[in-house]
Amino acid sequence: MPDSNVTLEHVARLAGVSKVTVSKVLNNTGRISEDTRKRVLEAARQLGYVANTAARSLRGRPTQILGMVIPELISPYFAEVARAAADAASRQGYDLALFTTSRDPKRERERVGALLGGLADGLIIVVPIGAAGFLADLERSRAPVVLINHFGASTHLPVVRADSFQGSLAAVEHLLSLGHRRIGFVTGAAHSSQAAERYRAYQACMVAAGLWDEALVRPGDFTQRRGFEAGLELLSLPDPPTAIFAASDLTAFGVIDAARAKGLRVPEDLSVVGFDDIPAAAHAHPSLTSVAHPIQAMAQAAVDLFLKARAGQTVRDTLIEFPSRLVVRASSGPAPRRWP
Amino acid sequence: MPDSNVTLEHVARLAGVSKVTVSKVLNNTGRISEDTRKRVLEAARQLGYVANTAARSLRGRPTQILGMVIPELISPYFAEVARAAADAASRQGYDLALFTTSRDPKRERERVGALLGGLADGLIIVVPIGAAGFLADLERSRAPVVLINHFGASTHLPVVRADSFQGSLAAVEHLLSLGHRRIGFVTGAAHSSQAAERYRAYQACMVAAGLWDEALVRPGDFTQRRGFEAGLELLSLPDPPTAIFAASDLTAFGVIDAARAKGLRVPEDLSVVGFDDIPAAAHAHPSLTSVAHPIQAMAQAAVDLFLKARAGQTVRDTLIEFPSRLVVRASSGPAPRRWP
DNA sequence: AGAGTTTGAGTTAACGATAACTCAAAATTT
DNA sequence: AAATTTTGAGTTATCGTTAACTCAAACTCT
Numbered sequence: 001m002p003d004s005n006v007t008l009e010h011v012a013r014l015a016g017v018s019k020v021t022v023s024k025v026l027n028n029t030g031r032i033s034e035d036t037r038k039r040v041l042e043a044a045r046q047l048g049y050v051a052n053t054a055a056r057s058l059r060g061r062p063t064q065i066l067g068m069v070i071p072e073l074i075s076p077y078f079a080e081v082a083r084a085a086a087d088a089a090s091r092q093g094y095d096l097a098l099f100t101t102s103r104d105p106k107r108e109r110e111r112v113g114a115l116l117g118g119l120a121d122g123l124i125i126v127v128p129i130g131a132a133g134f135l136a137d138l139e140r141s142r143a144p145v146v147l148i149n150h151f152g153a154s155t156h157l158p159v160v161r162a163d164s165f166q167g168s169l170a171a172v173e174h175l176l177s178l179g180h181r182r183i184g185f186v187t188g189a190a191h192s193s194q195a196a197e198r199y200r201a202y203q204a205c206m207v208a209a210g211l212w213d214e215a216l217v218r219p220g221d222f223t224q225r226r227g228f229e230a231g232l233e234l235l236s237l238p239d240p241p242t243a244i245f246a247a248s249d250l251t252a253f254g255v256i257d258a259a260r261a262k263g264l265r266v267p268e269d270l271s272v273v274g275f276d277d278i279p280a281a282a283h284a285h286p287s288l289t290s291v292a293h294p295i296q297a298m299a300q301a302a303v304d305l306f307l308k309a310r311a312g313q314t315v316r317d318t319l320i321e322f323p324s325r326l327v328v329r330a331s332s333g334p335a336p337r338r339w340p
Numbered sequence: 341m342p343d344s345n346v347t348l349e350h351v352a353r354l355a356g357v358s359k360v361t362v363s364k365v366l367n368n369t370g371r372i373s374e375d376t377r378k379r380v381l382e383a384a385r386q387l388g389y390v391a392n393t394a395a396r397s398l399r400g401r402p403t404q405i406l407g408m409v410i411p412e413l414i415s416p417y418f419a420e421v422a423r424a425a426a427d428a429a430s431r432q433g434y435d436l437a438l439f440t441t442s443r444d445p446k447r448e449r450e451r452v453g454a455l456l457g458g459l460a461d462g463l464i465i466v467v468p469i470g471a472a473g474f475l476a477d478l479e480r481s482r483a484p485v486v487l488i489n490h491f492g493a494s495t496h497l498p499v500v501r502a503d504s505f506q507g508s509l510a511a512v513e514h515l516l517s518l519g520h521r522r523i524g525f526v527t528g529a530a531h532s533s534q535a536a537e538r539y540r541a542y543q544a545c546m547v548a549a550g551l552w553d554e555a556l557v558r559p560g561d562f563t564q565r566r567g568f569e570a571g572l573e574l575l576s577l578p579d580p581p582t583a584i585f586a587a588s589d590l591t592a593f594g595v596i597d598a599a600r601a602k603g604l605r606v607p608e609d610l611s612v613v614g615f616d617d618i619p620a621a622a623h624a625h626p627s628l629t630s631v632a633h634p635i636q637a638m639a640q641a642a643v644d645l646f647l648k649a650r651a652g653q654t655v656r657d658t659l660i661e662f663p664s665r666l667v668v669r670a671s672s673g674p675a676p677r678r679w680p
Numbered sequence: 681a682g683a684g685t686t687t688g689a690g691t692t693a694a695c696g697a698t699a700a701c702t703c704a705a706a707a708t709t710t
Numbered sequence: 711a712a713a714t715t716t717t718g719a720g721t722t723a724t725c726g727t728t729a730a731c732t733c734a735a736a737c738t739c740t
Contacts, residue, residue, distance in 0.1 A: 005481060007696055018720055023698055031718055048477050050450060054458025055696035057394040058725045063459070073423045073438075074619070079413045086413070086440055095451055098413075098438035100426055110390060111435055118394025118726090119403070119459055137388050141345060224623045250620075257625035279414070280590075283564045285597035347726055358690055363728055371688055395726035398695045458696090 006047045015043035026051070057118040066094040066306060067120035069112070071101045071127075075222065076249070076278035077295075078126065081148065084299035085124060092307060094121070109134050116143045122306045124148060127193075144309035146302045151193035158309070158318040160302045164194055164275070167291035167324025168201030171245055171273045174289070174326055179335035180243040180271060181211055184234040186220040186227055186255065188247035188275075195222070198247045198275060216241055220251050227254020228261075235262050235270070242270060242335045249274035249281050249290055256288075256331065267333035277327055286330035294322045346387045355383035366391070397458040406434040406646060407460035409452070411441045411467075415562065416589070416618035417635075418466065421488065424639035425464060432647060434461070449474050456483045462646045464488060467533075484649035486642045491533035498649070498658040500642045504534055504615070507631035507664025508541030511585055511613045514629070514666055519675035520583040520611060521551055524574040526560040526567055526595065528587035528615075535562070538587045538615060556581055560591050567594020568601075575602050575610070582610060582675045589614035589621050589630055596628075596671065607673035617667055626670035634662045 008019035015022065017036060024030035025040040026049075032040075043049075057063050066089045070078045086096040097120060102108040112134075115123060122144030135155045138145050147159045175183050185202045188195025199217075206212045215237060218230035227246055231254055234241055246252035252274030259270045266272055266286055274281060277292030301320050309315045348359035355362065357376060364370035365380040372380075383389075397403050406429045410418045426436040437460060442448040452474075455463060462484030475495045478485050487499045515523050525542045528535025539557075546552045555577060558570035567586055571594055574581055586592035592614030599610045606612055606626055614621060617632030641660050649655045 008698095009696080019696085020698075020721080021719065023696095024719090027698080029698085031716085033718060036718075048480070050453025050457055052398070052457040052696050053454045054394040054397040055725090056698085057458075058392070058398055058695090058727090059697050059699085060725065061697080063454070065454075065459070073413070073419045073426070074416070076414070079419060083413045083440075090442075095439060095442075099435060100423075102430075102435075113390025114393045114403070114405075117390055117392040118397075119405070140388070224620060228623065228625065254623065257623075261625055280564060283568065283594070285568065285601060348728095349726080359726085360691080360728075361689065363726095364689090367728080369728085371686090373688060376688075392726050395695090396728085398697095398725090399727050399729085400695065401728080 006049045007052065008049075011040065011043045011047055011049050014047065015040045054118065062121045062310075063119065064094050065097050065120045066303070067097050067099065067115045067123040069099045069101055069123065069125045073098075073100060076280065077276045077293075080278065080295050081126060081299055084296045085303060088296075088300045088303040092303065094303075105134065109137070112138070116141065116145075122146075122310055124302050124306060125150075127152070144306050146305045146309070146315075148298065148302055149194060151197070156316045158305045158315040158320075160298050160305065160320045160322075162293040162298060162322045162324050164197040164291070164293075164324050165201045167293075167326055168198045168245075168275070169205055170324075170326040171275070171289075171291050172202055172205040174328065175243045175245065175271060175273065175332065176205070176209060176211075178243070178271065178332065180241075181335070182213075182216065182239060182241040182243070183211065184216045184218070184241035184244040186218050186230040186234075186244065186246040186251050188251075189221045190219070192222075195247050202245060220247055222248040222251060224250040224254040224257070227251030228257045229254070231255035231258025232261065235259065235264070243272070243332070244270065245273045245275075247275050249276045249278045249288060252288055252290070252331070253280075253284065256286075267331050269336055271332040271335070273332055281327075281329070289329045289332040290327050292325050292327050294325070298322055346389045347392065348389075351380065351383045351387055351389050354387060355380045394458065402461045402650075403459065404434050405437050405460045406643070407437050407439065407455045407463040409439045409441055409463065409465045413438075413440060416620065417616045417633075420618065420635050421466060421639055424636045425643060428636075428640045428643040432643060434643075445474065449477070452478070456481065456485075462486070462650055464642050464646060465490075467492070484646050486645045486649070486655075488638065488642055489534060491537070496656045498645045498655040498660075500638050500645065500660045500662075502633040502638060502662045502664050504537040504631070504633075504664050505541045507633075507666055508538045508585075508615070509545055510664075510666040511615070511629075511631050512542055512545040514668065515583045515585065515611060515613065515672065516545070516549060518583070518611065518672065520581075521675070522553075522556065522579060522581040522583070523551070524556045524558070524581035524584040526558050526570040526574075526584065526586040526591050528591075529561045530559070532562075535587050542585060560587055562588040562591060564590040564594040564597075567591030568597045569594070571595035571598025572601065575599065575604065583612070583672070584610065585613045585615075587615050589616045589618045589628060592628055592630070592671070593620075593624065607671050609676055611672040611675070613666075613672055621667075621669070629669045629672040630667050632665050632667050634665070638662055 008022045012019040012022045022040050025037050089096045124146045126148045127150045149161045150159045187199050220226045244255050252272050255272050256266050264270050274288050274290040277290040281288040281290045305315050348362045352359040352362045362380050365377050429436045464486045466488040467490045479496050489501045490499045527539050560566045584595050592612050595612050596606050604610045614628050614630040617630040621628040621630045645655050
């Protein structure tokens with residue numbers, strides 16, 4: 001309402017026709033004489049008319065806006081997902097409206113309701129998200145909703161996610177094949193299902209290799225700061241690791257900082273592997289070995305699922321899982337020989 | 341329209357009242373008996389009713405959504421601005437809907453129109469943005485719009501911006517006071533007005549000190565990769581700089597990488613100063629001396645201006661300029677003595 | 681007890697856009 | 711020239727919500 005002022009009525013008056021005629025001209029529907037069409041278009045241009053989206057939406061027309069909810073804006077991973085989704089949506093003529101997850105589950109539910117109630121044509125939700133009962137509501141509403149990286153409570157909503165287990169396994173095996181035996185791990189945030197997967201793979205691999213040592217695991221939270229601290233802790237152990245696998249790239253950068261602070265060279269004295277393959281991983285020096293999610297493909301798949309749902313096709317229970325992939329760069333190398 | 345299905349009508353039927361009564365209950369307007377109120381609330385809860393935002397907006401009610409347009413999502417600077425704005429908006433009961441600038445100015449104009457036409461109650465635009473005629477349209481529409489970091493064509497729209505000149509001046513003077521005489525500069529992206537300000541300050545300061553040398557300036561684009569390349573170029577000069585001022589923190593990180601690649605220590609052999617004071621600046625090792633914009637205060641000011649405009653107060657021609665501030669950390673130190 | 685007041689609903693109309701329908705005038709056919 | 715079709719508009723009704731109004735029943739006062 002603020003002051004979108006100019007309505008069909010105004011344009012109609014200026015062009016000397018009825019407002020329905022204006023609507024027809026602007027939507028290319030119905031029969032309109034060339035003369036009238038010109039007059040109307042000119043009037044619309046002159047007044048700077050832009051259709052009121054609320055009215056249009058109320059009448060059942062799509063807004064061409066795709067909503068997306070992500071936990072936060074700062075993390076490069078989510079930023080990349082958002083950007084990829086915005087690109088994919090844009091290619092299909094949609095604008096992506098980005099929201100961050102609300103801390104208050106009740107407000108979150110209302111907001112999602114508000115979005116689907118005329119503001120957006122659909123929603124892509126990157127979990128973690130609150131209550132599961134909320135997901136049931138969404139299912140019931142039959143609105144076009146797609147979840148990304150959902151691992152938790154079962155739902156019939158379509159899900160796109162990346163398998164972090166295989167990639168993490170590959171990372172640890174890569175380090176083992178380089179001759180490392182003491183391999184440290186810095187975990188991700190406590191309640192992240194992605195973080196849990198990464199840890200599970202590390203543990204499985206180390207146990208299988210008979211190298212498991214709980215002292216080599218330090219809690220992290222995906223941040224660089226914690227990576228630095230955890231790195232210092234690990235490198236101060238009596239029998240320190242020669243390689244460290246971190247649950248995120250930022251954490252890995254923190255570990256590298258810690259190594260430098262200890263006077264160690266990467267990768268000569270310490271190999272470091274991260275997770276996420278954020279852009280900085282390739283540009284950093286040394287470049288960072290990391291596990292990559294195919295973010296572009298995931299975002300594209302999510303947008304495609306949204307379009308399918310919107311077109312009336314059923315996407316119930318669809319699960320698209322992408323593999324993660326180890327990208328070997330300069331931060332990982334052969335294990336140093338301790339006693340030459 | 342997707343399927344927000346449940347309308348006032350449905351709730352009304354279930355509660356055995358008219359839909360207006362339901363509206364009154366949910367909006368706490370009019371006189372309603374305690375008994376009816378309870379029945380209605382229960383019915384609404386049971387059906388999971390959420391008001392249709394489009395209809396509400398059409399009727400003149402605010403959507404409680406504040407739109408924000410930023411050039412891109414990946415840059416930590418914009419991500420911080422968006423986060424700060426989301427926080428500030430949230431404190432006032434608004435949700436922030438984030439959009440990235442469209443490459444197509446025509447589509448951009450339409451989208452902004454669509455946003456103000458019922459989707460959002462106002463808009464915060466972080467320039468760069470397209471055509472200036474477009475800004476004139478916005479002015480005319482009298483919609484609550486606030487610009488952040490606008491330096492270009494004159495407008496009567498309220499503007500919040502940070503002065504980058506003073507902070508850049510302080511950065512160069514800081515390096516001069518540490519004894520540096522050869523101070524390099526890596527510019528920001530070509531068409532950014534912020535980048536121009538930073539360069540202007542560097543130039544002014546160096547000319548004033550009689551130390552100007554065009555060879556010490558290398559073009560950048562705010563990225564780490566270009567920082568690395570430009571850093572290598574500068575450090576390969578016959579008479580290389582002992583300090584480098586970079587137009588962004590990412591660029592500064594690239595410069596530090598370049599120094600390391602050349603076997604130089606920071607800050608012992610090379611001092612580096614960045615711009616933006618992104619979170620990583622404080623966490624990196626060495627921590628990065630950088631020029632900071634008061635992003636939180638800027639975002640808060642922008643949201644406040646929006647609220648003022650929305651409340652009907654005039655904000656025409658308001659310009660709020662914040663100072664930038666030099667944050668001295670570990671990456672800058674005394675100039676090395678070249679010939680002991 | 682009659683007049684006025686309060687209570688707790690319901691009715692109507694409007695926001696702006698558009699699908700479905702109507703209808704006179706012009707163009708075409710027979 | 712009469713009958714039919716086509717053209718180019720305009721009318722009406724509707725989406726879901728809510729402000730403004732209406733109105734009967736219950737309650738209060740003298």
